Amino acid sequence: MILVFFNYYLKKYIFESHSNRNTTIPLELVANQNATNFLYFKLMPWIGGEVGLSETSLSAIRTSIEEIFHNIRDHSGVGIGCVFAQHYPRKKQIELAISDFGRGIPELVRTIIPDISDTEALRKASEEGFTTKSNVRNRGAGLTNIMRYITQRNNGFVLISSGKAQLSAVKSNSIEPKITARTADGFYPGTLVRAILRTDTLEQAAEDTEIEVFEW
Amino acid sequence: MVINIVDYVKTASTYEDGEVIYKLISDAIRRDEQVILSFSGIPSVPSAFINSAILRLLEDFSFEKIREKIIFVNTTKHINDLIKSRFEFVLSRLENN
Numbered sequence: 173m174i175l176v177f178f179n180y181y182l183k184k185y186i187f188e189s190h191s192n193r194n195t196t197i198p199l200e201l202v203a204n205q206n207a208t209n210f211l212y213f214k215l216m217p218w219i220g221g222e223v224g225l226s227e228t229s230l231s232a233i234r235t236s237i238e239e240i241f242h243n244i245r246d247h248s249g250v251g252i253g254c255v256f257a258q259h260y261p262r263k264k265q266i267e268l269a270i271s272d273f274g275r276g277i278p279e280l281v282r283t284i285i286p287d288i289s290d291t292e293a294l295r296k297a298s299e300e301g302f303t304t305k306s307n308v309r310n311r312g313a314g315l316t317n318i319m320r321y322i323t324q325r326n327n328g329f330v331l332i333s334s335g336k337a338q339l340s341a342v343k344s345n346s347i348e349p350k351i352t353a354r355t356a357d358g359f360y361p362g363t364l365v366r367a368i369l370r371t372d373t374l375e376q377a378a379e380d381t382e383i384e385v386f387e388w
Numbered sequence: 389m390v391i392n393i394v395d396y397v398k399t400a401s402t403y404e405d406g407e408v409i410y411k412l413i414s415d416a417i418r419r420d421e422q423v424i425l426s427f428s429g430i431p432s433v434p435s436a437f438i439n440s441a442i443l444r445l446l447e448d449f450s451f452e453k454i455r456e457k458i459i460f461v462n463t464t465k466h467i468n469d470l471i472k473s474r475f476e477f478v479l480s481r482l483e484n485n
Contacts, residue, residue, distance in 0.1 A: 313435035381431035386460040
């Protein structure tokens with residue numbers, strides 16, 4: 173379901189000429205079983221069209237977004253998430269916001285480490301190999317991969333809000349991104365992942381999907 | 389045995405997709421066959437797929453055996469980096485425990 177904001181919430185358009193911009197994917201509810209279709213047939217073609225790159229060359233970026241959808245399916249405990257995307261051509265950025273109103277990261281981490289604060293829980297969840305073992309699907313690499321790829325390869329950044337905490341991942345000069353967790357001003361009921369992609373470095377992502385001989 | 393992933397799963401995305409491939413590889417190694425695992429037509433995969441299709445083999449076989457028996461072909465830099473970093477991480481964990 174597409175939520176055309178004012179029409180949906182106020183039951184009227186503010187301006188008669190109101191319409192969605194091509195640079196926006198309006199807030200859309202995406203059920204878990206439709207996430208793959210949404211990603212492959214709507215979001216990625218839109219990103220590709222906005223930046224003039226083929227979907228194949230953007231597939232490493234698609235995989236990072238796919239990890240977020242997997243997290244919703246495997247951990248949130250709810251069957252639906254929502255997505256909003258905005259291209260800022262002058263800033264050379266695409267911002268993706270993907271959210272669920274499920275259990276949230278701090279609550280899940282506390283099933284393993286009961287007394288941990290929301291801030292420390294977010295930091296813990298970002299460590300490779302950490303898993304709440306809510307089911308066997310996860311081996312604790314999804315969040316790491318999202319943050320590593322978007323910051324270190326795309327030079328973008330990732331912001332995660334959950335419970336009373338926020339976490340940011342930005343590019344660093346080492347292999348891993350610089351991760352900062354802090355107490356949030358408010359409370360996020362569920363998990364919100366914001367990925368800010370740089371459009372002027374997306375061609376680098378295209379190189380990652382070229383054939384390369386595997387060597388141990 | 390040649391396992392062309394796209395012949396067995398619609399998408400190489402989820403844990404369940406990976407599980408289909410894991411069973412094929414695992415059975416072939418048990419029969420002492422060489423496995424040629426082809427990622428033809430797949431430019432990149434999420435960690436859930438690699439975890440279930442390949443990493444999980446460490447529960448059944450040694451790393452040396454896996455390395456000896458599987459040849460990865462038609463891979464991309466993204467796939468190669470993910471396979472290697474996941475093995476590196478899990479093996480370092482096993483060493484430290």
